[in-house]
Each structure stands twice: as C-alpha cells, then as structure tokens.
Amino acid sequence: MPDPKTFAELNDLIARLQEARSTMVIEARDELAKNPQQAEIINRYIDEAEDLLLSAAARRPGDPADDRGMGALLGMGSQVATTLGEVAQQPLVPTYDNQINRERLIAVGDLYYIYQHERAGVFRAVLKLQQLFQSGEIRLSDGPGALALYQFDRKRVLRYTQRERRAIYRKVFGYTEVAPPVGAEPNTAFHALLSNFCQHVSRFFEDKRVSEVLRPDGGRETFGSMAVVRRSGLDLRHNLKQVSYGNVAVLRAEVMVLLQEAFDILGSNDVINLFGADNGWDVLEEITKRYMHEIPLSSQRSRMAVAGRSILRWLAEDYLLTQVRIDFEALLEAIVDACEDWLTSAESIGLRRVPGSKGDNVVAFKPATRVG
Incomplete structure (x- = not known):
C-alpha cells in the first residue's frame, strides 16, 4: 500500500479501510452471533491500520523543500494544486500525554x-x-x-x-x-x-x-x-x-x-x-x-x-x-x-x-x- 501524500490519497485509503471493516463484519455475521467479542478484534485491526496510514502521511523530517503544501495551496512555485485534494496531507498534532510518573x-x-x-x-x-x-x-x-x-x-x-x-x-x-x-x-x-x-x-x-x-x-x-x-x-x-x-x-x-x-x-x-x-x-x-x-x-x-x-x-x-x-x-x-x-x-x-x-x-x- 503506497504512502499517502495528499488529502485525496489519504481519504481514498481510509474509505477503503472502512469498506473492509464493513465487509469483515458482514462475512463474520454467524461467528459474531456466537461470539460478539470477535467484533473487538475486527475493529482493533482496522483502527490500527488507520493509525499506520496517518503516521505514514506525516511529513518526512529533514526535507528543506517541504513547505507543508502551502505553496501548492496558494498557487506559488512549480506545483499548483487545481483541487483541494491535491494538497499535501499533514499529520495530526500529538495526542494528549496520559502518561504519569x-x-x-x-x-x-x-x-x-x-x-x-x-x-x-x-x-x-x-x-x-x-x-x-x-x-x-x-x-x-x-x-x-x-x-x-x-x-x-x-x-x-x-x-x-x-x-x-x-x-x-x-x-x-x-x-x-x-x-x-x-x-x-x-x-x-x-x-x-x-x-x-x-x-x-x-x-x-x-x-x-x-x-x-x-x-x-x-x-x-x-x-x-x-x-x-x-x-x-x-x-x-x-x-x-x-x-x-x-x-x-x-x-x-x-x-x-x-x-x-x-x-x-x-x-x-x-x-x-x-x-x-x-x-x-x-x-x-x-x-x-x-x-x-x-x-x-x-x-x-x-x-x-x-x-x-x-x-x-x-x-x-x-x-x-x-x-x-x-x-x-x-x-x-x-x-x-x-x-x-x-x-x-x-x-x-x-x-x-x-x-x-x-x-x-x-x-x-x-x-x-x-x-x-
């Protein structure tokens, strides 16, 4: 699976993951009726895959030419975005740290x-x-x-x-x-x-x-x-x-x-x-x-x-x-x-x-x- 670089690529991959979730649940109906705990395994698998995608979408460190997609968004430079989906996808900020000493x-x-x-x-x-x-x-x-x-x-x-x-x-x-x-x-x-x-x-x-x-x-x-x-x-x-x-x-x-x-x-x-x-x-x-x-x-x-x-x-x-x-x-x-x-x-x-x-x-x- 290629690393997503734009909003469009990331959203497409996430949509495919959600479709996979739905398919897995439908195909496991009989098993879920007998053992509902299997649903937790399915959901955890999909959620972990989505987390991996979001991590892959993070900007690679050390690239001085990377302007976080602002040039393409503003129409500056050689790469100009014609749609919003072509803008580079940015990672989420770090989640709140629930660790404690x-x-x-x-x-x-x-x-x-x-x-x-x-x-x-x-x-x-x-x-x-x-x-x-x-x-x-x-x-x-x-x-x-x-x-x-x-x-x-x-x-x-x-x-x-x-x-x-x-x-x-x-x-x-x-x-x-x-x-x-x-x-x-x-x-x-x-x-x-x-x-x-x-x-x-x-x-x-x-x-x-x-x-x-x-x-x-x-x-x-x-x-x-x-x-x-x-x-x-x-x-x-x-x-x-x-x-x-x-x-x-x-x-x-x-x-x-x-x-x-x-x-x-x-x-x-x-x-x-x-x-x-x-x-x-x-x-x-x-x-x-x-x-x-x-x-x-x-x-x-x-x-x-x-x-x-x-x-x-x-x-x-x-x-x-x-x-x-x-x-x-x-x-x-x-x-x-x-x-x-x-x-x-x-x-x-x-x-x-x-x-x-x-x-x-x-x-x-x-x-x-x-x-x-």
Whole structure:
C-alpha cells in the first residue's frame, strides 16, 4: 500500500479501510452471533491500520523543500494544486500525554494513607499520652512504651510540623483549612474526583453482575462502560499529576517513619496493659474517648486509608489505557472492593460524595504543635 501524500490519497485509503471493516463484519455475521467479542478484534485491526496510514502521511523530517503544501495551496512555485485534494496531507498534532510518573503518584497514595491516620488521631493520641506520662497522671514508668514516649520527639529537627503537614494535605487533597505552601493552590477538586471514580468503578461491576445474570451464557458484552471508568480515572490521574511535584515524596518518607513510631508506642505491652486493651487501635480509641472526649472513627479512617492508598497506587500504573475489554475488566477488578470500601466508609462518617462537596474541608484540626 503506497504512502499517502495528499488529502485525496489519504481519504481514498481510509474509505477503503472502512469498506473492509464493513465487509469483515458482514462475512463474520454467524461467528459474531456466537461470539460478539470477535467484533473487538475486527475493529482493533482496522483502527490500527488507520493509525499506520496517518503516521505514514506525516511529513518526512529533514526535507528543506517541504513547505507543508502551502505553496501548492496558494498557487506559488512549480506545483499548483487545481483541487483541494491535491494538497499535501499533514499529520495530526500529538495526542494528549496520559502518561504519569508512577513514583510521584505512589507517593501521593502513601500521603493519603498518612492523612487518614492523622485524622484518626494517631499523632494527637501519642502527644496526649506523652503529656500524661510527663505529668505522672498515668501508671507508666520504665517499660518500652514509656521509653518510646520519651524518645518520640527527640529528633524534632527532622520532623515536619503538624502545620506543615496540614499545608501539604491542603495542597494535594484540598483537605484541612490551613493555607497551602506559598505559591500553591488548594486542590479542592480531589475529593469529588476520587468519589466519582470510585462510584463509576462500583457501578461498572454492578452492571457486569447484572449482565451475567441476564446473560448466563456470556454470549454478549457486559453492560458496564469502559469509557466512563477510563475518563473518570484519567481525570483523577491528571489532577494528581499537577499537585504531586515538590516535597511530597520526601514528606511521605519521613512521616511514614513517624507513623510507625507512633503505632509502636500505642501497641507496646506496657501501654496496652495500662488501658486493658488488645492492640494499638484499642489504645487509640480509649485515649480518644477518655482524654480527648471525642467519638473515635478509627475503623472507618483505617479502611479509607488502606482503600485510598490501593486505589491511588493502582492509578499509578497504565492500566486505564488498556483498550481490550477483557483485560480492562480483569485489571479493574483488583480495586473494585477497595472502591466500595472507600465509598461505604466515607458515607458512614458523613463525607458527602457529590461533586462540589467540601469533603474533609469542613473539619478543622487543633492548633499545630512541633512533634513530628
């Protein structure tokens, strides 16, 4: 097949490809009735051939005499176009780049995990426990938890303050009411985009289950729309791409260590025995209720942390760009439970899921302190 050089040649070749598509579908009617997935193979074959034609129509680089057909179009020079079809065909501009740096998005997923644990009160509970330990109000003396409490803020020069963390949460997720770092804007669209993506993933598999019940033989394609899920996921990826620059990865690495140290304290034997608890989460809830006089939301925040991190790490890969339906469904199935977990947990603590809602913005933090 010759390389197309003019509009007329390219349009003729594309018309022949579309005619081939129609012919292949007509000739495969019997097979398509039994196995509709064959239609995807036919369409993909024709689309790939069309992409090759458009690529071949691109101007060959390094040709100084090539004026992109403007001379022929304007009637200048030795070659004058008598019809518009004789004008040289030009390539399309590059499509929008949906690629993303996976390391940055993984760092954002970890930051979301940290944020939800901070909202669960992990750091505030450790600080309250430290205050009680220093004042002697609790029966804690020289065990591993007591020593860890003493050491918890000894390395404060390495720690991001609570205010600095809240500023990053505001910049990346739009959460908290603290001003973002100077020069940054709060990412107020994040919560609605994450909610939207989770809802579409959940609905996709709801439609899939319904179609499997109505069509138990699997003879037809499922009801769920790949395009809707892909678009909502790409919107979320693009949003996070714009806010993942800066010190997000460094802060994530440092505060993950701080979070682990906090849970080591809450889960130490002497602290667990002090509160008659079974584990660190029980200690956290006891401190929240007994000393901070708040209703603990540890279970919901923990699930949102784990589910949100899984979803954002999944988006860091290029799974959304998969065009084959069966592959797309199999890859998407890895996060369907996480999406439904996130939606249910968010709804149970009163975070509205409709676009435009303020989400966590309506909840204020207590004044910043220099701990971690």
